[in-house]
Amino acid sequence: MDKIYSALTQIVGEDYVSNRPEELFTYSKDLGTSPPQFPEYVAAPRTAEEVSRIVRMANQEKVAVVPLGGGMTLAGLALPLRGGIVLDLKRMDRIIELNEKARYVVIEAGASHGKLTAHLHKHAPHLMHSEPGAPPAATIGGNLAIHGQGDLAHPYGFNSDMLNGLEVVLPTGEICRFGSCAIGCAWYTLHPLPDLGLFLGWNGSTGIITKVSLRLFPCKKFREMDIFVVEDETLIPDVLFALTHVGMAEDLVAWSSAIPPFANELHHISINITGDSKEEMEFKRRQIFDIKLSKYIRDGVGAIGAVAQPSERPQISKSADWKKGGGFEYVGSIMPVAAYPECYRRGAEISTRHDIPYTVLGRVIGAAHGMMFSWSYAFNRADDRSVQHARDALHETDDLVMELGGTIWKPAVFGQQLLMSRMDPNTLQMMKKVKTMLDPNGIMNPGNWEVA
Amino acid sequence: MALAQYKYKDDIHRCFRCGYCKFPGDWSDVTNCPAYARFRMESYSTGGRLWLIRAWVNGELQWSEHLGRIVYACAACNNCVEKCPLSFSDDIVQMVVAAKNEMVELGLLPTPVKTYLQNVQLHGNPYGLAAKRRGEWMADLAVAPYDDQEFLLFVGSEGAYDSRAQQAARALALTLQAAGLSFGVLGKEETDDGNEVELLGEDGLAEMVAQQNIQTFQKKGVRKIVTFSPHAYNAFKAIYPKYGGRFEVWHYTQLLAQLMRKGAIKPAGAEAAKITFHDPCFLGRWHNEYKAPRQVLQAIPGVQLVEMARNKKSALCCGGGAGNAVIDLLGGSPDSPARIRAREAAATGAAVLAVACPNCLTMLEDAVKVEGLEDRLAVRDIAELIRP
Numbered sequence: 056m057d058k059i060y061s062a063l064t065q066i067v068g069e070d071y072v073s074n075r076p077e078e079l080f081t082y083s084k085d086l087g088t089s090p091p092q093f094p095e096y097v098a099a100p101r102t103a104e105e106v107s108r109i110v111r112m113a114n115q116e117k118v119a120v121v122p123l124g125g126g127m128t129l130a131g132l133a134l135p136l137r138g139g140i141v142l143d144l145k146r147m148d149r150i151i152e153l154n155e156k157a158r159y160v161v162i163e164a165g166a167s168h169g170k171l172t173a174h175l176h177k178h179a180p181h182l183m184h185s186e187p188g189a190p191p192a193a194t195i196g197g198n199l200a201i202h203g204q205g206d207l208a209h210p211y212g213f214n215s216d217m218l219n220g221l222e223v224v225l226p227t228g229e230i231c232r233f234g235s236c237a238i239g240c241a242w243y244t245l246h247p248l249p250d251l252g253l254f255l256g257w258n259g260s261t262g263i264i265t266k267v268s269l270r271l272f273p274c275k276k277f278r279e280m281d282i283f284v285v286e287d288e289t290l291i292p293d294v295l296f297a298l299t300h301v302g303m304a305e306d307l308v309a310w311s312s313a314i315p316p317f318a319n320e321l322h323h324i325s326i327n328i329t330g331d332s333k334e335e336m337e338f339k340r341r342q343i344f345d346i347k348l349s350k351y352i353r354d355g356v357g358a359i360g361a362v363a364q365p366s367e368r369p370q371i372s373k374s375a376d377w378k379k380g381g382g383f384e385y386v387g388s389i390m391p392v393a394a395y396p397e398c399y400r401r402g403a404e405i406s407t408r409h410d411i412p413y414t415v416l417g418r419v420i421g422a423a424h425g426m427m428f429s430w431s432y433a434f435n436r437a438d439d440r441s442v443q444h445a446r447d448a449l450h451e452t453d454d455l456v457m458e459l460g461g462t463i464w465k466p467a468v469f470g471q472q473l474l475m476s477r478m479d480p481n482t483l484q485m486m487k488k489v490k491t492m493l494d495p496n497g498i499m500n501p502g503n504w505e506v507a
Numbered sequence: 508m509a510l511a512q513y514k515y516k517d518d519i520h521r522c523f524r525c526g527y528c529k530f531p532g533d534w535s536d537v538t539n540c541p542a543y544a545r546f547r548m549e550s551y552s553t554g555g556r557l558w559l560i561r562a563w564v565n566g567e568l569q570w571s572e573h574l575g576r577i578v579y580a581c582a583a584c585n586n587c588v589e590k591c592p593l594s595f596s597d598d599i600v601q602m603v604v605a606a607k608n609e610m611v612e613l614g615l616l617p618t619p620v621k622t623y624l625q626n627v628q629l630h631g632n633p634y635g636l637a638a639k640r641r642g643e644w645m646a647d648l649a650v651a652p653y654d655d656q657e658f659l660l661f662v663g664s665e666g667a668y669d670s671r672a673q674q675a676a677r678a679l680a681l682t683l684q685a686a687g688l689s690f691g692v693l694g695k696e697e698t699d700d701g702n703e704v705e706l707l708g709e710d711g712l713a714e715m716v717a718q719q720n721i722q723t724f725q726k727k728g729v730r731k732i733v734t735f736s737p738h739a740y741n742a743f744k745a746i747y748p749k750y751g752g753r754f755e756v757w758h759y760t761q762l763l764a765q766l767m768r769k770g771a772i773k774p775a776g777a778e779a780a781k782i783t784f785h786d787p788c789f790l791g792r793w794h795n796e797y798k799a800p801r802q803v804l805q806a807i808p809g810v811q812l813v814e815m816a817r818n819k820k821s822a823l824c825c826g827g828g829a830g831n832a833v834i835d836l837l838g839g840s841p842d843s844p845a846r847i848r849a850r851e852a853a854a855t856g857a858a859v860l861a862v863a864c865p866n867c868l869t870m871l872e873d874a875v876k877v878e879g880l881e882d883r884l885a886v887r888d889i890a891e892l893i894r895p
Contacts, residue, residue: 070840073548075573077559081550084558086524099547125526126549145537146547167526169534176533191534192526369534375523376593382523437520 059116063098063140066108071099071146082123082141086375087384088434088446089131089467094121094141101146103222103230103265110263111228113140113498120226121500122259124165124197127189129384130467132201132258136502144196147265155179157243158271159219161236164196164264169369171195175271183207183274183368185214188418191369196264201465202256204427206306206327206368207272208420209299214269215255218245222266223254226494234268242268253489258465260500261493275329277336278305282360283324283348288396290356291322291417295392297347298326299423303339305329307419309426311399313412314377322399327366377412380435384445385414386452387464390428392419394459401459402430405451409444427464471504509566514605519561521595524554528587528599531821539817540587541826541844542580545837550577553587553599560606570610575617578606580836582844583706584824585792607708619834624709627716631698632664633833642694644673650680653691658683658757659729660690661743663736664699665832665865671872672865675888676735679759683733685895686771688762690733696723700734702742702789706829714750717742721752731755733762735890737789737864738828744794758790760800760863760889767806774893777809779858779885782892784812785848785871786822787864800863803889813855815848823848825874827866845874853884860886 063072073079074096083091095118100106113120119139126133135141144165152161153174162171168184169191175182185207187198198205199221203214211217220234220242231237234245254262285291291309298307306327313319326343330336344359351357375383390398399415406413414431430452434445453470456463457477463470475483487506493499513519529537529552538544542551549555556577562568581603588599610616616624626635644667653659660683666676683690698719705713724732732754734740743756766772782804790796797819804812817823826837826844837843849871852860860875862868865888872886 070546070842071548073550076568076571077574077577078548078550080562080568081548081555081558097548126524127526143548148537167534167537169530170536173533173535177535190525190527192529192537371527371592372525373592375525376521376595379521381521435520437517 059096059112059118062112063096063109066105066112067098067100073097083134085126085129085131085134086382087129087131088382088442088449089134092131092134092136093138094135095138096140097143098140099143099146103224106142106224106263106265107228107230109140109142110224110226114227114496117496117498119498119501122263124194124200125167125192127193127197128201128465130465132465132467132503136468139498142263144263145194150174151266152242153178154241154243155182157241158182159243159268160184160271161242161266161268162195164267165194167192167194168198172369175274179271181274182271184269184271185211185217186369187214188370190372195267195269199255199267200257200259200264204418204420208418208427209304209307211272212421217270219243219268219270220245221254221264223262223264225262226499230265236268253493258500258503260503261490262499276331277333278327278329278366279336280364280366281326281328281340281343281362282364283326283357284360285322285351285357286320287356288322288399290351291324291395292393294324294348294351294357295419295423298324298343299419301342301347302422303328303342308416309395310416312414313406323360374414374431374433377433378435378441380433380437380441382436382442382445383431383433384449385429385431386449386456386470387427387429388456388461389420389425389464390417390459390461392417392423392426394461395426395428397459398428401455402452405430405448405455406432409448411444411448428461468502475506510564510609513564513609515598515602516564518595518598519557519564519602521593522554522557524558526552526554527590527592528553530590531817531823533821535816538847539821539823541582541584541824541837544823544844544847545580545826545840545842547842551580556581557599557602560602563606564609570613570615572617575610575615575620576836578603578610579617579620579707579829579834580831582824582826582828582831582837584788584828586824589792589820604706604708608710611708617834617836619836620707620830623830623834624704624707624712627699627704628712631716632668633699633703633830634664634668636668639695641667641697644676645680645692648677648680650684651691653693653727653729655728656691657689657731659724659732660692661697661700661732661734661739662692663734663739663865665869666735667697669865669869671869675865675868675890678888678894679735679890682763682772682890682894686766688766693723700736700739700742701746702738703830705746713746717747717750717752721747721750724752724754729754731757733757733759735759735865737787738866741789741793758796758799758863760790760803761796763889763893764799764802767803772893774807777807778887778892780809781811781813781857782859782861783815783852783855783857784861785815785825785852785867786819787862787867788824788828790863791822792820800889803893804861807892813857815851815855817851823851825867825870827870832866832870843874845870846878849874849878849880849884853880858883858885859892860884861889861892862886863889
């Protein structure tokens with residue numbers, strides 16, 4: 056029997072290992088436009104110890120290991136570019152500790168965001184975590200490995216800023232902990248110990264995140280989404296600055312899209328408001344609409360698009376089926392809020408060139424310290440030309456991000472190379488040293504963040 | 508080799524593999540798809556299965572026993588149909604069935620599926636037992652043959668042959684007799700209802716057994732049918748009309764609820780105070796009937812009905828649908844859906860796990876035994892809980 060297959064079955068059990076064509080096919084594809092990349096094995100471990108044993112074996116055999124969470128990046132970040140073993144981490148999905156008084160949860164990295172939301176809703180409805188703008192099957196660890204952000208980005212920043220602790224299996228197999236948990240304390244803070252930020256944003260190329268302590272935040276009793284609409288995109292930064300100054304919203308997202316037609320060339324700001332009482336909700340509405348947005352209405356350049364719409368968590372997205380084609384992919388970027396008008400205009404041009412209805416979205420991070428701006432491109436999975444158009448549009452958009460002075464969020468390999476081609480040489484060399492030191496055999500998700 | 512005739516060739520690529528289909532209504536876990544719960548590989552999720560079917564249909568992937576097992580591991584529980592937010596969601600299970608149609612057409616079937624279909628063809632039941640033994644379940648009961656009574660009681664292959672399901676079928680017959688209901692049975696003249704045969708992709712055989720039953724029903728003047736199994740209920744409600752068989756169809760829990768309302772059935776005290784109920788997929792998600800079984804249970808004096816966390820539209824399937832109660836592609840593991848369900852039932856603190864389906868009955872009773880829970884959790888068909 057194949058030596059690696061045999062080793063994997065001994066570690067995780069025969070049911071959870073495969074080298075059959077059906078599993079290799081399934082794990083060769085992600086949901087976006089990336090061409091298939093075939094692994095040689097798929098394994099689904101249950102514990103950090105099993106992950107550690109697999110990684111040690113992979114070092115001996117010099118075989119690549121690619122950690123996979125929900126597989127929702129769309130950018131091919133968990134595709135096995137050099138073959139090897141795909142580790143499907145979704146069996147590692149236990150919620151280990153919910154500490155309501157210290158407002159954190161310790162959770163295995165393969166747990167879905169949907170599971171955490173449901174758990175909090177049931178056991179601590181006054182607390183919430185930041186849900187990414189992804190289907191609820193996205194995993195906690197996967198989202199951190201790509202520096203994700205979510206629906207609490209305005210008040211609290213990136214999801215990866217909400218960490219109290221991490222457990223990671225290093226590329227050489229050691230299980231390490233970071234934060235207060237590393238000194239045997241509860242998982243309540245990542246600080247003020249020396250900063251070892253070696254794993255976030257690395258797409259699993261420096262280690263496999265296996266446990267996480269996430270901060271939890273107050274979850275109010277009432278929530279609604281209001282929408283403010285302007286026609287002139289140049290007004291969006293001012294509106295967002297005004298709204299972040301007043302600080303009454305839980306989430307702020309500016310968006311425009313060709314479909315549905317009523318939204319075409321209009322710019323909508325979805326404003327999530329939450330409160331523990333009707334008075335609090337009304338106070339926040341007054342601060343937002345009467346104090347900050349009324350001048351746009353009086354000037355005839357802005358309008359209220361909707362009031363008190365339900366704001367569901369998790370979000371349900373149907374955007375994958377806009378072309379009845381089962382696919383879309385987007386470029387995400389971190390941009391200054393002031394760049395919204397240019398991002399919109401140039402993105403719409405790219406979409407037009409490729410005959411794809413444009414969809415753009417900017418989610419405010421912090422007090423307008425930046426925004427995650429995304430350009431989405433729907434495609435028909437059954438039409439190779441449509442897929443190629445989307446792929447070309449994505450690459451052009453990566454170039455656009457660079458041109459506009461942004462950084463690409465969770466870049467695909469093409470985008471990673473663009474970023475590294477512009478990166479400060481000393482920073483680049485440090486990345487290389489860190490990677491080489493942690494992963495001497497180069498087995499961890501090779502091809503990602505690979506410095507030449 | 509591409510399969511040009513595959514029915515959903517123009518739609519199957521629309522699955523994005525977003526994973527909504529894995530969840531129950533409250534998003535509490537990714538294990539509400541029984542096949543994915545068992546194997547935890549994306550290939551066994553609804554999305555993975557649809558992508559594999561598409562690859563096979565397009566000729567990117569060759570058929571194999573393993574591919575066949577992945578496709579046939581779908582228990583047709585309809586959880587994916589319930590949860591998928593996209594406009595093609597109603598067709599998801601049928602996309603899988605259409606792939607099975609192609610496999611049948613090409614003679615490419617996993618061995619247990621082939622055996623199942625041959626048994627139905629040869630013996631009129633999936634167990635391969637003699638057709639002449641079909642009436643043995645009621646040998647010592649004074650159940651009348653159908654002869655223009657108000658109802659035909661259709662016990663189905665499970666009730667007729669499976670020893671555990673026979674007990675429940677007998678309890679049902681006794682209850683209906685005690686209620687004074689006018690009903691009869693077909694005995695040896697009954698044959699398999701064909702529900703699973705259709706879901707296993709053998710349309711020709713499904714039509715044949717349907718026609719056989721329809722002819723029998725029509726010859727005997729049957730107008731109203733009460734079914735023991737929700738699978739037969741689905742066959743008569745949703746499949747037989749395609750072949751001209753239109754009857755008034757009741758699942759027995761619906762009839763019991765009505766008889767109780769009329770006072771024709773007055774159940775004695777409960778076997779246990781605390782009972783939990785497992786929704787059968789072909790009554791619940793397939794036909795939106797969640798009330799009747801609960802009304803029956805709640806009418807039993809002394810019963811406290813406690814719900815499992817996953818219930819009604821979000822109930823976890825026992826893994827017995829689409830022939831899996833017999834072909835058993837989802838068994839053999841602590842992660843088998845029936846064993847997960849048995850643990851969930853035990854976690855409610857209930858002493859009885861009530862079911863309303865002979866497939867669920869055998870699947871869950873076996874699971875309770877393997878889990879070592881039989882000392883504190885009994886699996887009972889609702890018919891057994893109210894028998895006189």
